[in-house]
Structure formats: C-alpha cells, structure tokens
Amino acid sequence: MIKLIGQRAIASLLSLLGLMVLVFFLSRLTGDPAVLFLPIDATEAMKANFRALHGLDAPLFEQFGRYVWDLLQFDFGQSLRKARPAIDVVMEAYAWTLPLALITLSLVVVAAIVLGSLAAFKIGGFFDRMVSIISLIGASAPDFWVAIVAIVVFSINLGWLPTSGVGTPLHWVLPIAVLFIRPFGLIVQVVRGSMLSALSAAYVKTARAKGVKNLPIIFVHTLRNAMLPVITVIGDQAAAMLNGAVIVETIFGFPGIGKLMIDSILQRDFNVVLAAIMVTAVAIFIMNMLIDIAYGLLDPRIRH
Amino acid sequence: MSDLSLTKPNNPATQRGFTIFLAMLWRDKLAFISALVLVLVVLCALVGPALLGDLATNQNLRGRNSPPFDMTRGWAFFLGGDSLGRPMLARLIVAARSTMMVAAGAVATALIVGATLGLVAGYMGKNISQAIMRLADVIMSFPSLLLAVVVLYVLGPSIPNMILVLAITRIPIYLRTTRAEVLEVRERMFVQAAVVMGASHGRIIVRHVLPVVAPTLVTIATLDFAFVMLAESSLSFLGIGIQPPDITWGLMVSQGRPYLTTAWWLALWPGVCIVITTLALNLLSNWMRIALDPAQRWRLEARSTTDV
Secondary structure, three states: OHHHHHHHHHHHHHHHHHHHHHHHHHHHOOOOHHHHHOOOOOOHHHHHHHHHHOOOOOOHHHHHHHHHHHHHOOOOOEOOOOOOEHHHHHHHHHHHHHHHHHHHHHHHHHHHHHHHHHHHHOOOOHHHHHHHHHHHHHHHOOHHHHHHHHHHHHHHHOOOOOOOOOOOOHHHHHHHHHHHHHHHHHHHHHHHHHHHHHHOOHHHHHHHHOOOOHHHHHHHHHHHHHHHHHHHHHHHHHHHHHOOOHHHHHHOOOOOHHHHHHHHHHOOOHHHHHHHHHHHHHHHHHHHHHHHHHHHHHOHHHOO | OHHHHHOOOOOHHHHHHHHHHHHHHHHOHHHHHHHHHHHHHHHHHHHHHHHHHHHHHOOOHHHOOOOOOOHHHOHHHOOOEOOOOOEHHHHHHHHHHHHHHHHHHHHHHHHHHHHHHHHHHHHOOHHHHHHHHHHHHHHHHOOHHHHHHHHHHHHOOOHHHHHHHHHHHHHHHHHHHHHHHHHHHOOOHHHHHHHHOOOOHHHHHHHHHHHHHHHHHHHHHHHHHHHHHHHHHHHHHHOOOOOOOOOOHHHHHHHHHHHOOOOOHHHHHHHHHHHHHHHHHHHHHHHHHHHOOOOOOHHHHOOOOOOO
16 A cells, blocks of 8 residues: 555656646746736836846746755745745645535535435436436536626625625635535436446345335445445546636635636746645645545455 | 548438437437527527627617617617627627637547547557657646636637637547547457458558547537537636637626626626537437447337337
8 A cells, every 4th residue: 555655656746747847837938927017117127126036037947947946945936926935825725725625525425425326216207307407507507607696696686695705604605505516416427327327236136125225225235336436526526626616716706726826827926836736736646545545445346 | 530421421321320310319309409409509600790790799888788678679689788788699699609619629629639649549559658648647737727828828819729728628538538448449359350351550540440439539529518618618707718809608708797786687698608508518418428329229219209
C-alpha cells in the first residue's frame, strides 16, 4: 500500500511539474500586469519601476529559475493584487471552498443513493420516471442560469434568502442548492443503472426466497455491491468541486477558490494562479487516494 | 463516418434502413420530439440570420425592456424587448447560429482529432501510445479558464478561436474512449483474420476497427454537444467567451443579468433555449445508445406499441 502510494505520488509529481512549466509560460502570454495595475496615464518609468519591484523585468527563463528556486523553499511568491504571500491567499479561499464542496457532496451522495436505489427497485414505475426526468433536467440546466433564476425567485421576489456574500448560514443555502443539481443528476443515473444490474444477481433471489423485506434487500444486500461504479463518478464530481465552482462562486460572491482563480487569471496575478493550481492538484491527489481506499473497503477483491 | 460514405442514396437497402431508423425513432416518443426540436433549432440557425438579421439588430429605444406576451408591438416582441429595444424572439433565433456553430465546430474538431489520436494510440506500439496518453493527461489537468484567457488575449476573441479552446479541452474524452475500445477490438477474431489476409494497417483501422468504434463515438458526441454548449455559455457568461456584436444564448443571459430586478425576461428566455436544447440532446443520446447497440436494438424494433 505504502509503495503504491509512493509510486502514484511520484507519477503525479511529474505531471504536476509539467503543468507548472506550462502554466508559468502560458500565463505570461496573457499580458503585462504593469499595464493593468498602474493608472492609465502612468509613465514608462513608473511601469519599469513596477516591473522591477515585482521581478517582472528579468528575462523569462531567469524569472522561471527564480520561481523554482523559491518554490523549493516552499515560497510561492507574493500576490500582486493583495500584496501578501500567494499561498496564504489561496489557503484562505480553500477554507471557504472545502466546506462548501464537502456539504454539497455529502447531500448529493445521500440523496442520489437513496433515490437512485428506490428508482431501480421498481423500474419503469411512477417513482422511477419522476427521478429520471428530474435528474435529466438537472443535468441539462446551465448552472449560471439556475443561479440567476434562483436569485430572482428566492431573493428578489420572495425575499427569503440573501443574494450574495457569506456570513450567516442562510448565505450558504442558494450556492449549495445550485451546486447540488448537476452532480445529483449524473450520480443518480449511475446509481440506478448499477443497482439495476446488482438486483438481478442470484444472491438477491436467495434473500427474497428467505423472506427478507424489500428495504433490507436494497440497502443491506445490494447497495454495497452496486457502489463501485458510483464511487468512480463521485470521485470525478468531487475533483470538479475541489477545482472550485467558478460560476456559482462568482454569482453569489462566495470567496472560494473558483472565484480567486478567475479573478487572478483576469488580473494577471501569476503567483496566485500557480499556487492555486498546485494546491488544487495536491487536494485532488489526496482525494483520489481516498477513493482508492474506499474501493478496497467496499470490495475485498481489489485490496491487492 | 466511413460507413455512411460507402452507401449511395439510391440504394434500396439504404432506404429501407432509413425507414427502419425512423420507425425506431417513432417508437420512443421522447426521442422523436427531441429530434424535432433539434431540427427546428438547426433550421433557426441556418435561415434565421438571413431572415431576421436586420430585425434583431434594429434598436428601438422607446421599446426598451418592453414586457413579454404583449402583441401590440408585433410578433417579434412576443417575448419582450431587450435593453436597447431589440425584439427578444428575433435575437434568440439569430443567436441560435453562433451557439450551434461553436458547439458543432468544437465537437467535430475534438471528435476528429481525438478519434484519430485514439486509433493510433490503441493500434500502434506502446511508446507512441504512452506519449499520446500523457498529452491527454496534461490537457485534462490544464485549467480551461486559463486556456480561454490565453487564446482570447493572444489570438483575439472570435468564433473560430472559441471553437479552438473548447475543442482542445474535449479532445481527451474522445481520445480515451477510442483507445479503450480499439484495445479491445483489435484482439477480436475478424481483425486477426484481416491481418492474416495481409491487409494494411490503414485498411484495418478504417474498414475493420473504425465501424465498430463509431456508434460509441457518435453517442458520446451527442452528449458532448450538450456539454460544450453549456461550457461555451459559461465562458461567454464570464466574459471570456464570445464577445459582442457576436451573440450566443449564454452571452444573452449574461447581458440580461444587470436587469434582473426590472426585466427578468432578458435572462430567462435564452436560458430556457439552452435547457430545451441540451435536454433534447440528452434524450436523443439516450435513445441512440440503444438504437446503435446491436445487442439492445430489439427493444425499439420488435416492440408492439401497446406493451411497455
């Protein structure tokens, strides 16, 4: 197990290095921060001064060398926008995104597993059709549009929930609800399909013959065996959430990693972009490891 | 696609095949309606700009944000007017073109490049395969937002560049699927038979492997079309996608956002268009998964209309 984790870590580290090089040079293509940060009538001398101050005047390869050297000492550089260490800015944003992702994901998983299993149990029935239609609509709706409609209905017309920002628990309701929809639509379909094939297995017939009730058959006997493909999809969705919900965070003014990412890209805050990408990659690596461990727990055959 | 080019339109067997196909579509009512909706959208995209192009850009400041369902201003204002008094309905129809063009262009490019690389990766030796797969890994982990900004800034905002950005991010999907299928197909007996008979690599790939892989790819492409549409509208919404005066449904939602409290219809209708189109694509893709799979096709063929 330790050896496997080690091998995976090395492979991930290599692709992370490649990604870092690519992002470093490509992001430099998007323009000069000096133009963006200084007033429009700034003189050339002021711009040169700004570049020298932030080490942007050196040749590109020298800048890269310096960046890697600092990185080896765990220094991710300064944020241009906030004049603080880039890694602090990123971690602060993560402290918002992580709970958002975890709460949403747990709700999605519970709801999708319960509803998907029940739908598969009576295939073609009324409940099954309702779940299918809802999940399909959920998977088809663009999240920015759902977010806007939700703001109009619940914040502007009904006045129940705040439009944006963070602070009270009520601020979390709309972002979670909007983020919930698409992953729920996807996962519920996978649960349904997977349960469908698991329910036709011989051990289900045995259990029925022994007089086991319906609900224990679904949730005790079958579910565990139907979980493997579900775990894979959950992993994909969790990775997407760890990347931050750019759209939803932007609309609801939620100070998470997705909003930080788009703001930093648009404002050429290169150090923050790089730090955010690297921290996200580490988070996704850890999550993939957890997923693999979950596989092993669910199915003893995979343990080796 | 090669299997389509082999058939001629006057071939009776093809015509019968087409009728069977339509009959199979008719059996699944939801898929049939979806197909009709999609045909309508494509028609709007093809002829809409020619018919309504002037109407859609004709500003009328006295009709600013005029409310929907009011027939006094003419049919074009049935869905209301936008912030410059341009008729919403006409604008929606005109916007269908760039929305469809971006999605179709991106899906077609990603499909062709991805499938070709996937065929090569699956069929050729381990080294080439490894190199191609690592490329896919890097593309998948590269943040697509950054890619969009880089392309937008370096090459300038335009529809072809938007297609480029979206196509690059979608290539890995086709690449991985094709490779996985090819790895399995090339071990089958008929491929070995072709090798024994001395067929060239190109012939084996095009005539023996590709037709087996194609149905899966077409199904994924339909599903992906919906995804690309959503991605394009998200980017346009964030302001790093299509730029005015070009217009897509996603951009229209974003332009309507400042008027949410006073004129909700500006953001609502384009969103409804997106939802309906993606829903139709999803339903059609569900049907295709069954119709193109020889092992499951009987569900649509040999079923009387009464039993379910």
